[in-house]
Amino acid sequence: MVYCLRENDYLGENVMPLEAQLKAQFQSLSNLIRRDSIDLTTRSGSGHPTTCLSAADLMTWLFFREIRLDASNLDHPHADKYIFSKGHAAPLLYSLMYRLGYLEAAEMETFRKIGSRLEGHPTLRLPGVVAATGSLGQGLSIGVGMAEVYKREGRDQRVYVLLGDGEINEGQVWEAAMLAGSLKVDNLVAIVDRNKIQQSNFCDSIVNAEPLHDKFTAFGWEVARINGHDLDAVAEVFAQARSNRGKPFAIIADTEKGFPVSFLSGKLKRHGVALKADERDLAYGELPVGDDLDIAAFTVSKQNFAPLEKTAVKIDYLMNGSEFDASKEQAARAAYGDALKLMGGLSDKVWVVDGDVSNSTYSERFAQAYPDRHIECGIAEQNMISVGVGVAATGKVALANSFARFFERAFDQIEMGAYSQANLKVVGSHIGVSIGEDGASQMAMADCGFMRAIPGSVVLCPADYVSTFYLTREILNHDGFCYMRTFRGNRPVLYPIDESFPIGGCKVLKASDADKAVVVASGYVVHEALKAAEELAEKGLNLRVIDAYSLKPFPAEEIRQICEEVGGPAVFTLEDHYATGGVGDAVLEALNGSGIRVEKLAVTAFPESGKPEDLLAKYGVDAAALVKRVQEVLG
Amino acid sequence: MVYCLRENDYLGENVMPLEAQLKAQFQSLSNLIRRDSIDLTTRSGSGHPTTCLSAADLMTWLFFREIRLDASNLDHPHADKYIFSKGHAAPLLYSLMYRLGYLEAAEMETFRKIGSRLEGHPTLRLPGVVAATGSLGQGLSIGVGMAEVYKREGRDQRVYVLLGDGEINEGQVWEAAMLAGSLKVDNLVAIVDRNKIQQSNFCDSIVNAEPLHDKFTAFGWEVARINGHDLDAVAEVFAQARSNRGKPFAIIADTEKGFPVSFLSGKLKRHGVALKADERDLAYGELPVGDDLDIAAFTVSKQNFAPLEKTAVKIDYLMNGSEFDASKEQAARAAYGDALKLMGGLSDKVWVVDGDVSNSTYSERFAQAYPDRHIECGIAEQNMISVGVGVAATGKVALANSFARFFERAFDQIEMGAYSQANLKVVGSHIGVSIGEDGASQMAMADCGFMRAIPGSVVLCPADYVSTFYLTREILNHDGFCYMRTFRGNRPVLYPIDESFPIGGCKVLKASDADKAVVVASGYVVHEALKAAEELAEKGLNLRVIDAYSLKPFPAEEIRQICEEVGGPAVFTLEDHYATGGVGDAVLEALNGSGIRVEKLAVTAFPESGKPEDLLAKYGVDAAALVKRVQEVLG
Known part of the structure; x- marks a missing residue:
């Protein structure tokens, strides 16, 4: 038996059975935390008290005896970290913070009210929270990301x-468990509050999760099962x-x-x-x-760590022509891989998480150069995103890569990451029908x-290559x-290597005084727009062609001015994307109220397999379709 | 040892060791299938041959010896079902179909070409495919849905x-495994092709998935590990x-x-x-x-099943007033729960899958009435959606329920389900900031x-209640x-019980000859639009108020006509949703080129916790915000 002394250090060397007095004191403290949790929810008339009560003994011990927090700064980068993945236990967290002295009584009154740092589920408004929770199943992944960074940095x-x-129904928990077991992340501790009741029923009447010990063991964990009270x-x-x-553990x-x-x-109920x-x-x-409860005596875990400087990533790399062969056609994904590798050498804050397909997204170029800052997560996109959120929470810039399509199964994790103010970059390759033969499931x-x-x-x-290269720099900074989407096939280089690509900008690729209409395109099909414009120019019909590389912020004012200046019966938009939510809709919004009609060329059916050029033609987003539409509209 | 006879029945009673001659024949057949798989990919210049070779022995035996297929109709509802969850092994599937006689040589030439039924990954174009695959990790869930229906129906x-x-990195596989183990779905067989290589590296260098036997055992499965060759x-x-x-198994x-x-x-590589x-x-x-290969001798698994009639759901329920108390305010989710229960009694084709929160979505009203057609999947939204796809693949209409927010982690599964032509209805409750105190993670x-x-x-x-009730009927039919989104809070009933709500329609809730502008709202905030209109009417400023309950198909023509008829400097849109993708964008598109400006009122920041009314006010989507904006614009 290994018990903790009140004054033990944190290396587990100096332990003996609990004193009876400590035990009595602790029981009072734990009950006080329970009372606080109940009181918060009763006063706000909403929230989850019972889930706080089940975890109260565990978390009170953890926060008052085990965890190392900075006395004045819960966000201290050297402190231990905690994640309430079951975010609805927020009142328990707030009660612990209150009794540890990080929150005042007055603020406890604001729970769940507008303007409060004490939201219904933990958010970044409250110091010490590393990522917002409340959408279940994401916290363990975030923990894996953080713990792996600490481990690799020897911290x-x-x-x-x-x-x-109930949360462990979520497959993402098992993705995280598998990765943690595989990486042997031994500074990570998962605490499963096995309280046996979910929202609608007893856990095991919903989905029987037992034998839980065997599950974690089979996923490579050291497991201890205890009575949590x-x-x-x-x-x-x-x-x-x-x-x-x-x-x-x-x-x-x-x-x-x-x-x-x-x-x-x-x-x-x-x-x-x-x-x-x-x-x-x-x-x-x-x-x-008990009347004799002496809370101050418990706060051994609050220490004063040295401050650590936190600097933002600032990379000012300019291309010199050695990066690629400008005479050859290039894929956007290749530019991304090259930029990532080059700029990864300029800042050790750049970390990359991958989902098996790094040889398709070309993030392998970074992985091979900087394996110590690369975490391979396997085919598990939800976990990959949340691991990235965790990596970012340690002060890094985290880039997550996969086929853009596969991020759709992690949109909730992505939205939670953005909500958590994570410095997260999601880069998706293989956009649109132009990937070709693999078919709709990959597009x-x-x-x-x-x-x-x-x-x-x-x-x-x-x-193109140059814009993708520089936009990689922009997202790092x-x-x-x-979010950046890159395309698979090779296409000509459009820009000189000293061009600049600010976020929120766009480029006019073709213009003349005789332009009769504007085409706004984005991504792969910008090349189709140029091809169409050349073909029509030969017939005496000039188009202005805009590369709208920044879908958000969208250069609405600039594009509106160009469209108004050029005039014509309509503006044409071209995208390798469904008709909703892309560049067509962005232009519609930019031209709101102008009276200028938008002729949207986009994909409107589930695509099939085929050669890229055949698919672009079939779904009406190639040069020929644009030529046809322009001629129809402009007569 | 239990071996199969060539002429055994399918109940496993009559077995003995394999004859040497059969074994030799089978080896030839399996190699022929391998040759076909290689040839398909070589001729198309793309695809995944090696993953076909690893699974060839297993699947050739399964298809030629074990599985029960109808001789003429691969989609026969009484046939055994197969799912290539590793969809990139499509050439193997097509080769099996070819040698079984379901495909002609000429069609094999079309592999991966536009117009072909033989796409890069299996799709519904090909008979026998129950759901499109290619986005990994979804097939086992689909299998659980199908097998559970068969089991419950005693088929x-x-x-x-x-x-x-590699696919088993996906957490969804473990969600499905946990549910299958819990439900004891013993007519389900998972075949893990443990070929040890993923796209970018050896599996265990990516994420170590061993001990795999222990994992499935711990998830409640009977497990056999064999040499698959x-x-x-x-x-x-x-x-x-x-x-x-x-x-x-x-x-x-x-x-x-x-x-x-x-x-x-x-x-x-x-x-x-x-x-x-x-x-x-x-x-x-x-x-x-071998020259002596006699393929015809193998096709014992092709039988002639009796045809089964398949009828669509057609429910013509009309409300009679007994369904609810029209004098009381009602939540949309309550109307959905009531309609689901009532109409679930009118067709036994209606099945429901849930994700623990049925007491919030009110789908519990169906679950309690028809537990035999209800599958509780726990807190595992990806699995729930794909189980729903599987249920639908057996000829049912499947309704999947959760908080609308939590579906974001299953958007890929939802898109694959739609792509699979599944008769799937996704109903999400708790939309927008109007859910209140729980905060952004739940909205x-x-x-x-x-x-x-x-x-x-x-x-x-x-x-409102009536429209939600009837739209539930419409989605069933x-x-x-x-996809239907329902709101949480109670709001007044807007419509009489004999109103009709066709998909693609909208309702004018307030109109007069003196209208100065149009407001188009959707969902919960329709009530805010009405409140604003009443307030402004008292000041002599009349608004026409439209309830745009059908966001797609959107009644673009109707709304455009109304807007042009009413005139005014702008049309106002109001939604409890972010500013992109909702009713505001739908109206922008409807008014494309009209010159009418859209004043979009939508949420533009991550919301916080608070009372619903406080949040609607803070994010500018309540009656007061609309009154203010209308007054600003109309002077």
Whole structure:
């Protein structure tokens, strides 16, 4: 048996059985935290009290005895990290913060009210929160990302992740578990609050998750199963976790939802239901707090770490012509891979996460050069994104790569990452029907609308090597969420190597005083627009061609001015994307109220397999389709 | 040891060791299938030959000896079903179909060409394919849905799912595995082709998936691990699978990618690379096919099943007033739950899949009434959607429910479902900031753009009880993918119970000859639009208010006519959704080129926690914001 002393250090060397006095004190403290959690939800009339009660003994011990926090700065980069992956236990977190002295009583009154840092689920508004939670199943992945960075950098920091036992239905938990086991992330501790009740029913009546111990073991974890309300067991298991080496550590804590309150404990229909005031008072009666409780004596975990400087990435690389052969056609993905490798050498803050297909996205060029800053996550896109969010939470810029299509299964994780203010860049290759023979299941056709909808997002879709190269630099330097889509096939280089591509800009690729209409295109099909314009020019019909590489921010004012200047019965848009959410819709918005009609050329059916040129033709997004439409409209 | 006889029945009673002659014949057949798979990819210059070779022995035995197919109709509802979840093994499937006589040689020439049924990954164009694959990790879930329906209906049918060993990185596989284990779906057989090589590297260098046997065991499966190139073992394991009862059955087949061709077998950099013609010929030399091969003798699995009538759902329920209390405010989700329960009683083709939160989406009202047609999938949205696709593939209409936000992590699965022509209805509750205190992680804010982008989709967002009730009927009757968003809070009933709500329609809620402008709103905030209109009417400023409940098909022509008739400097749109992809963009498109400006009121920042009314006000999508904007614009 290994028990903690009150004054033990954090290396697990100096331990002995718990003193009776400490135990009594702790029981009072844990009950006080329970009372606070109940009170928060009762006063706000909403929230999840019972899920706080089940985890209270575990998390109170963790926060008051185990975890190393900075006394003044919860966000200190050298502190241990905690993630309430079961984000609906937010009141428990806030109660712990309050009793640890990080929150004042007055702020506790603001819970779930507009303007408060104490939101319904934990958000970045509150110091110490590394990523917003509330959409279940993402916290363990975030923890893997953080812990892996600490491990590789030789930093003595642990990451504790609190999971619900309903939450472990989510496959992303098992993606994270598999990766953590494979990487042997032994500074990661998962705490599964096995309280046996989900929102709608008993867990095992919904999906039987047992044998849970065997599951984590089979996924490469060291596992301990304890009674999560037995203080001796709780103390012991955290000491075990602390001295554990070689594998990630899972604590499966059998608890009761609502424990120990008689009318809550193990009862259904209490999930997400705040207690009425009279129920709260009854509950308090079953949560005794001794008069002699000395909270200050517990706060051994608060230390004063040295400050650590945090600098943003600022890369000012200019191309010199050695990067590529400008005489050859190039794929956007190749430019991305080259830029990533070159710029990865200029800042060690650049980290990359991959999903097996790095030899398709060309992020392998970075991976091979900087394996110490590369995390291969396998074919598990949800986990990859959230691992990236975790990497970013350690102060890095994290780039996540896959086929753009496969990110669709991680849109929730991406939105949570942007919401978490993660410095995350998502780069998707293989956009549109122009990938050809592999067929619709591999084509990103519906990505732009979602990505553009995310508040504050940057969405880029470059058309050649040079612009892709420089836009890679721009997203590295931009502090916040960016999405860039790259294409698969080789296409001519459009720009000189000293061209600049600011986020929010666009390029006029072809212009004359005789232009009769404007074409706005984005990505791969910019080349089709140019081809059409050349063909029509030979027939005496001149088009102005715009490369709208920045879908968000969209250069609305500039494009509107050009369209108004050129005039004509319509503006033409061309995109290798479905008709909703892409450049056509962006131009529609830019021309809002102008009276200028937008003739949108986009894909409107599920594509099939075939040669890229055949598909572009079939779905009406190639040069010939544009020529035809322009001639129809311009007569 | 249990071996199959050539003429055994399918109940596993009558078995003995393989004859030597059969074994030799089979080896020839299996090599012929391998040759075909190589040839397809060589001739098309793309595709994945090596992954076909590893699975060839397993799948050739399965298709020629085990599976029960109808001789003339691969889609026969009484046939066994197969899912190539590793969809890039499509050439193997096509080669099997060819040698079984379902495909002609001429059609084999069309592989990966435009217009072909033989696409890069399997699609519904080809008979026998129950769902399109190619986006990995979804097939086992589809199999669970199908097998569970067969089991509950007492139908003696098995579902075989072929998985890659890279694919099992996907958490969705473990979501499906957990549910299958929990439900004891013992007519489901997973075949894991453990060929040890993924696209970019050896599997275990990417993510170590071992011990794989322990993983499936811990998830509640019966597991057999075999050498997937040992014919005796292959024969035995399928016999075991056939007689297995009480648990789903997993075959983990150790194979070699590219087996047995010396220059392919176990080699990296051969994933997704077609052989050149000379390599193909070399490979043929290592794939001997005996002159005495008698393929016809193998086709014992092709039977003639009785035809089964398949009828569409056609529910003509009309409300009679007993459904709800019209004097009380009602939530859209309540109308959905009531309609689902009522109409679930009118057609036993209606099935429902849930993700734990049925007491929030109110689908529990169906679940309690018809538990035999309800599958609870737990907190695992990707699996839930694909289980729904599987249920639909058995000829049912499948409704999948969760908070609309949580579907974002399953957008790929949803798009694959629509692409698979599944009769799937996705119904998301808790839309927008109007859910209140739970905060942004629970709010669907970016769903409409993606759902509208999907080809052929129907997207609905009703504003009251009656419209939600009838639109539930409409999506049940509509053959194809539909998405409906329902709101959480209670709001007044707007319509009489005999109103009709066709898909593609809209409703004018307020109109007069004196109208000065049009407001188009959707969902919860229709009530805010009405409130604003009443307030402004008192000041002598009349608005025409439109309830745009059908976001797709959008009644563009009707709304454009109304806007042109009413006139005014702008049309106002109001939505509890981000500014991209929703009703504002739909109206922009409807008014394309008209010169009428759209004043879009939508949410443009990540929302916080708070009371619904406070949030609607803060993000500028309530009646007051609309009044202010209208007054600013109309002077």
